[in-house]
Amino acid sequence: MFALVDCNNFFASCEQVFAPHLRNRPLVVLSNNDGCVIARSKEAKALNIPMGAPLFKWRDLIKRHHIEVVSSNFALYVDMSARVVATLEELGYPLEIYSIDESFLSLDAQTEWHTFGTLIHQKVKRWTGLPTCVGIAPTKTLAKVANQRAKREPSLQNVCVFETAEACDPYLKGLPVEEIWGIGRRLAKQLQSYGIGTAYQLKETDDAWIRKKFSVTGLRTVWELRGTSCFDYEPEEEARKSVLKSRSFSRAVTSYEELQEAVSTFAGRCAEKLRKDGLCAGYLSLFISTSRFHPESYYANQSAFALPRRTAYTPEIIAHAKKALKQIFVPGLEYKRAGVILSDLAPAASSQFDLFCRNETKDEKKEELMRAVDQVNRLYGKGSLISAAEGLKKEWLATPQLCSHRYTTSWDELLTIDIDR
DNA sequence: TCTGGGGTCCTAGGACCC
């Protein structure tokens, strides 16, 4: 049996933990550029503000209903997430972190499911202040279904258990296919065109047909709905396979120099992340694009290539990114977004030397330099020491206007309470 | 005027090999 523990309205709830005046109020959390809504409190959801809603289109409604608005504060969310995980680990069951706000627990047959679910909810609430829902079922897909039901039906008091796949059937009959984990908008539309509209109908379809039309991915989902586990419990944290850094720009970027600075910044951040994880990359891709909301003038392109040798050395990666930019830059366009992806990752220790470049002492010096840079940035804060190629002004980078404090990760921003009032 | 960011997996098809 699997338990899926999912924090309710995670980002919004994190904000509410430290700001009592935001509790029980409609609240939305904004994306990186304060551009659109990426999380909503229960009350904001009730006002039908959709996920991804562009802020400028919803300003009126937000004003009318006095909806609270905050910028996203990932330092806070990441730390709160770690606290939830630490709390769950105390339960003593094998745990798999699925996302920033969700974890699977692998339960044994002796567990009193419902009591256990309630215990989880209470414990996380008490230790972190965050509300959760718990779904328990024989497979991960069904645990997702159970969790979603617990969220939807308040009478269940945050916990929903399906002891067997069959116990799920009545609920699946009323569940639209697109609400199943792994069935997105595209697949749902296709399924509907074949007359498959509910989760139960999907569960009852023929294996061979599903395999042919929707590949093994679709087949696995069907089996999971029937109670046959296809997504195993995966205790080990998988080594990452790629690193990506990208941003939408705060305004249109037209000059090659400025775009080059942005691209260099992304490349630099990627390299930092690699070193933090003890990895180096063998493949780089760069993408740039204009606004996709102006289809008539839309331009998007990418350049990708294998690197001459695996590396995590910032100047080298920046140089490659610049080279990539040269290949796809078209002058005269208004660029709105760019990003760098590094892949073909391997542990730094195993990296091979290039046949034509095996000056080992030189490499040791490079590594030493990067260690020093990383240390300075750890001590004095991110971005204290950067490569000159990244530029200093970064006018393309939006600064969030409504960011809450990093209550749990910065000494300067601890919660303060005014006791005189 | 203003529209997120960071990931994973699967498949088809081309390049290349013998």
Place this chain on the structure above:
DNA sequence: TCTGGGGTCCTAGGACCC
């Protein structure tokens, strides 16, 4: 006119997730 067969590897693109 007629032009092999079988395999692997790599990557782009498309789907999905939160």
